[in-house]
Amino acid sequence: MIDFEQLTRNMKGDVMTDSLHQMIYATDASAYREMPLAVVYPRDASDVKECIKFARKNGITLIPRAAGTSLAGQVVGKGVIVDVSRYMNHVLEINEKEHWVRVEPGVVLDELNMRVKSLGLFFGPETSTSNRCCLGGMVGNNSCGSHSLVYGSTRDHLLEAKVILSDGEEAWLKGMEKDEVRDKMTEDTLEGKIYKCSVEMLENNREEIIQHFPDPALRRRNSGYAIDQLLYSDYFDVAYEGKFNLCKLLAGSEGTLAFVTELKLNLVPLPPKEKAVICVHCRTLEEAFEGNLVALKHHPVAVELMDQNILELSKGNIAQNKNRFFVQGDPAAILIVELAQESREKVDQVADQIETDMKMHGYGYHFPRVYGSDISRVWSLRKAGLGLLSGMPGNAKPVSVIEDTAVAPERLPAYMKDFGEMLERLGLKCVYHAHISTGELHLRPVLNLKDENDRVLFRRVAEETARLVKKHRGSLSGEHGDGRLRGEFIPLLFGEKVYGLMQETKVCWDPEGVFNARKIVNTPPMDTSLRYEVGDSDVACRTYFDFSKEKGWLCAIEQCNGSGD
Known part of the structure; x- marks a missing residue:
């Protein structure tokens, strides 16, 4: 019997062990459900240290959690949920001159952007859940967003992080010169051991890592631990991209390596005010896949896709039906191509070029342009996609299982051809939407997870898609992460040798399994602990x-x- 009263006495925050809190936190936005032991709301880093001490003493795991918007079961498990969103949600420092901000992990993205908007700045990566997702969760999942074509992922903007390691000691992860890294490696601490393990692993397996990780041209990739990103530093002189920084590995680690208590994040200037959206109506999905490559030649700031399923569902939604003002007929898909320039004249010039290029290739039948405040209505319809899909009538729903695969954009048409052939063979329908510009489409096959046959298909689709992703040198996850959903297929994607390096990384950072056990590595079968029973x-x-x-x-x-x- 675990004595949670002891933890309550030692913390300033709240410890909840009642069944109501357990039930609320048994799920996230994924298809998984597991009852946690308790829910803890820490007030500060000292509370986090108490949680770690308690977990080590009782042999249990801590599951860092913020808004719970994860789609792959990252924050579902039988351990203790540690929710930072209640108290650890302060903006600590804003540096206008150097364009960075220091925050606690529970700060909501939209709230941060409202704070810095008057300075002409914002945090570049954005998600469709920006009004509720927290920055700690964005780091954990290496979140991207609609404009990742320009702003990249959260990893690209994570400068430094203050973390509590699994032994309860504090560490400040940041970019380091070669001599600093070597000095760290000599320290007789867990932090020193982590630096030593990381460097030696990379030195001994450099070629294997480069060979088996996704195509470097793919910007959206979030499968496994990003150990390859540590190579791209001045320490190893591989395509030099800056100092050696363990934050590159921390981003996308889903709270399995350390517990974040502070983040230092890069801010970017607000985009040009003159914008336009071209809504390219496509007759077929294949037309949209090829049209995306045409649009990319003209340097848009975003290209997103909505397929016919979402457009049809929006007709029955009172709010979103009003946002269909630009839709003509029943297109198989719409490409939302966003432009941003210094003047309306330049915006229209690029828009003319895109429309002409599309027509020359025979793509699209209608090219409405949207300006001003109406642009937000277009994006509102696009962002409503996930909610609309959840309301699809009947037991069969578009499920989150392969929704996050990504391949380099030029590989996307061939990948989607293979994917379409797989769906046809399995007799499945699928919903297509989201970030086509960066080679990531949210693919959601329509399955009834209350049906035994569809649960079998749930696994089969996941495994066959993983093989297709490997064939096209892509990533199982572009931004949503592995969690419980994709961890099982990481060995298939990377090979056993590189997967073994990822297991070594977990053991090096967290030898006792204190942080979010059985995520990314050593995960259980992806079709266990589902929300629904057959x-x-x-x-x-x-x-x-x-x-x-x-x-x-x-x-x-x-x-x-x-x-x-």
């Missing part, structure tokens, strides 16, 4: 009104038939 759809539901369409229930006796019984 046969849930057969539960009789006698209601006065017919909610079968809204809630996806199927009545066992009369199959509802619109009767409301």
